[in-house]
Amino acid sequence: MIRWRSFLPLLWAALATSPPLVRAGLLPVSDRRVNYSRFERVEVSVEASCVHAMLQDVSGLMWICTDKGLYNYDGYRAVACHARxxxxxxxxxxxxxxxxxxWTGTDRGVLVYDIRRDRYVADSLLAGQTVRSILHAGGAVWMGCSQGVWRYDPKCDRLDRVRVERGHExxxxxxxxADRTGLYAGMFDGLYRYxxxxxxxxxxxxxxxHSLFVYAICPDPLRGCLYLGTQQGLWRYEPGTGLFRSEGGLRHAVINDVAVDRDGVVVLGSDAGLILYDGRTMRTLTHDARSDASLSHDDIESLRVDRAGxxxxxxxxxxxxxRYGQTGEKIALSEFTGSGYGMTITAMMQDSRGALWCGGPSGVLHVAExxxxxxxxxRSERHPLPHNCVHSFYEDGAGEVWAATDGGALRYDRPAGRFVAYPVETDRYNAEWCYTLAEDGRGRIWIGTFSAGIFLCDRARLLREGVGRPERNLAGEIRNGSVFxxxxxxxxxxxxxxxxxxLDRIDPEGAVEHYDLARYIGTQVIPTDMALDDAGFLWAGFLGGVLRIDTRTGEALRLDFPEGRDSEVLAVGCSPEAAWITTTDGRVWCVDRRRLAVEPVPVPLCQYPSVCYERTGDCMLLGCVDGVLRIPLPFADPSAPPCRPILTSLSxxxxxxxxxxxxxxPLSIRYAERIDLPHDRNDLELRFASMNFGPRGSEKYAYRLDPADGDWSPVAPDANGVSLLNVAPGNYRLEVCMTDRSGHPVPGxxxxxxxxxRPPLYRSAGAVALYLCLAAGAAVAQ
Known part of the structure; x- marks a missing residue:
């Protein structure tokens, strides 16, 4: 057995209150909103690998200082601010x-970039010097460079060198x-104040x-101090008392930058990983070659907390x-296994003991209670399977766990810690391709197969003899031999x-009733998965929606998805308050069981082929490639408030x-109110972004072109642009907005x-006037 080192107690009891990787010493999960268990990679440029600094302008656009110049990033792509x-x-x-x-500090002095016109201005300051810090304070620009501090007054265009106490110039x-306590400078030999x-x-x-090399200065309003990142670890300075002290016992760590996140956690960027400090304990996060969700590199140069947290x-x-405030957190498969073993989790179940069973085309993961x-x-010697492909799990009335696999029906032998196969066959059929299992009230196991219908086997006899002698094979009575x-x-x-x-309903006597799906969803679509809630309603997901069937009366209610109606349903699951549906386009839908309202769940776009309610921690688990997305209930939308999109590019x-x-x-498209084009340049592509930097697909847009379009048209998920092709001469108004969960435009x-x-010359207003004059002249001449 593999001890799950990151989750010392039972996962589903402990994870209900703590996420992986960040339990020890940090704020309680209920109070923490920044997810340090999973990092997303932001691509800047292959050649610009080192990121020295980041900042955000008033529009929300991120600006990135690299070893190959300045870039901006809108949440979708990074754009260089220079030619090659x-x-x-x-x-x-x-x-x-x-x-x-x-104002940028570079190896060639200070270069100034005009945001409005998207270009550098001609003049530069401190040419030939390496400038490593810039600050705008008191109406002046302060610049820290390799030879001291300089101050530039833009009002009188004056550049002065600032004195430093004797011997340290x-x-x-x-x-x-700079803050209300003064103007500070971090130098090779300590902290200075003006x-x-x-x-x-x-x-x-x-x-x-005085031997501290101060790389970074960060204010902490909650604790009323300044944190200093130095080559001797983290130091703390209290302006009110003048007290200095080393923090966290990091005397041999190089701290390149310091930030305080919205949870009050002090975040340290070091040359050996990311360090999280809550005022009491430290925890270091590093790059893990087994996970693409770990830090991209251990040597950290810069930190920035954006306006969304x-x-x-x-x-x-x-x-x-x-990310700040995500709905769910991804738990990597390696956190369970401690290895690089991969699996797409297409089946999940929590048994009555609290253990979790995950399966897919690569076997079974069992997380015990x-x-x-x-x-x-x-391939396992201690825990072998007859076949790796697992389709579903089932727990019978006696608490025995079964797995439906391409190697037949398997029962988990708890004392032996392994699965046992039970071959079932008749003279004509066998149950090798077992897809689903159930148990009736007469002590019989129902085995649904892909090609041989349904086998009914006496459970006690099956366990006693080890070979199934089915009492009945429902192959001719049912619609199809392929049971899902x-x-x-x-x-x-x-x-x-x-x-x-x-869909069929089969009574205890074996009588088969073909359920009339066409009455509710037509004849062109059928359900692709289903789940049963604790109130007796069957939720069957089909192309573009879900059908709620009352198993007592047979009546059904059709509920359509607000958007994405051409996407098939991958999985359906139920919590005490809602039905959860995942689709092939990467969306997750939640249907409130009382209000019957269908709402999207703001999670990263990904295919989630399995859904499971974990009752111990009251959360939903969504299976995916090499991991599980865990969503605590009730889930709250963490998205930043909708804002007016910014136009970011025009082609x-x-x-x-x-x-x-x-x-x-020239004017940046971000500031443009209108554009004027000739008649033969009329294929347009515009891109836009909210600058909230939410997960891909979580922010939705719509557009319309007046007067050509009367209604709003949704922008495809994970897209941030529109194409307007062959636009006829005329005057138009393009409008772009953000939409709510239901796809409606958000006011404001x-x-x-x-x-x-512009029309071609022969159709211009002047040309038309000339034509009229010529026509009038011709008429008079006649």
Missing amino acids: NDLTRVQTHCAAVIGERI EQGVYSLH DEAAEAFVRLGPAQT NVWIGTHDGISLA EGTSCLHHI RMLRDARGCIWALYYDKG VDGRPWAPVDGGGE TVRALRITV
Whole structure:
């Protein structure tokens, strides 16, 4: 057995209150919203691997300083702010947003980028120096470089060197910070504060702090101090008392940057991983080669908490993003197994003991009630399976767990810790391709197969003899030999769902009733999965919706999905309050059982082929590739409030197009209110983003082109653009907005762009006027 090291108690008791990887020493899960158990990779550029700094402008756009220049990122793609051979493609260490410009500190001094016009301005400051920190404070721009501190006054265009106390004028400056307690500079030999009376920086602290190389300064309003990232770990400075002290026992760690997240956790970017500090204990997270959801690199250069609370981690291999307030958290399969064994979890069940069973095409994962886990597969010597492909699990009335596999029906022998196969066959059929299992009230096991119908076997005899002698084989009575799912209702009837042939209800005597699905969903679609709730309602998912069937009366209610109606249902499951449905387009739908309202669940777009309610922790589990998505109940939508989308790019006839302002100067599409195009440049592609940086597919948009479109058209999930092809000459108004869960436009989120496509010369107003004059002249001449 494999001890599940990350979850010392039973997963489903402990996980109900704590997520993996971040239990010890951190805030309780109910109070924590930043998910450090799973990081998302943000691609910047293959060549720009090292991220030195990140910042966010007033529109929400992220700006990224790399070893190959400045980039911006809108949540979908990163765009370089330089040409490939441009002199601005230089190592950029820091940046500050000042008005509509970004001041960047580089190896070639300070370069200024005009956000409004998307270009660098001609002039630069401190050419030839390496500038590692920039701060806008008191109406001036302060710049820390390799040879001290400089101050630029934009009002009078004056650049001055700032004095540092005698003997320290040539010190390199790596960080600058200003708050109500003063203006601070982190240097090679400690922390300095600007003395306005002396007009100079003065070193703070006792002698033992004078050897600190201060890389970063971060205020913590909750604790009323400044945290210092140094080459001797984390230090804390209290401006009110002047007290310095080392924190967390990290004297030999290099802390390159420090941030405080929305949960109050102090986040440290070190040269050996990400460190989380709650004021009492430290926990280090590092890159794991087995998981693409781990940190991209252990050497961390920069940190940034955006306006939505997400934590951005700049490393020597791009950016890792820890999201704030996700609906669910991904638990990697490796957390169970401690290995790189892979599995797509297509079947899940929690048994009456509290143990979890996960199956798929690669075997079975069993997480026992005492917190141990075990893999069963065809190559295992201790826990072998006759076949790796597992379709479903079932627990009988005696608490025995069964697995339906391509190797037949298997029962878990608890004392032996392995599965036992029970061959079942008649003269004509066998139950090798077993897909589903059930038990009736007469002590019989029902075995549904893919090609041989349903076998009814006496359970006691089957266990005693080890070989099935079926009492009956329902192959001729049912619709189809390919049985996908069987469920038993409160009256003892078995509901059987088939591949491509619909649904049957089979009474305890074996009489088969073909259920009339066409009455509710027509003849073109059939259910692809189903689940039974504790109130006796059967939920059958079909293409574009779900059917709720009252098993007592046979009456049904059709509920359509608000969108994505061309997507097949992958899995259906039930919690005490709702039915949960996953679809092939990566969506998850939740149907409130009382209100019968169908709502999307904001989770990452992914195919989830299995659904399971975990009652111990009151959460839903969605199986996926190499892991499980866990959603605590009741789930709350963590999405940032809808906001007006920002236009981020415009292409005309497949090429980037820059609008111009009233003076003919280039203008970023983010600031454009209108564009003017010739008649032969009329294929447009526009991209936009909310800048909330939510999970892919969680933010939905709609658009319309007035007067060509009367209604709003939804933008496809995981898309952030529209294409307008062959737009006829005329005046238009393109509107883009965010939509709610039901697909309706959210008021106050409309972004409009006026588009004019000029007619060809022969159709212009002047040409028409000339034609009229010529026609009039011809008429007079006659």
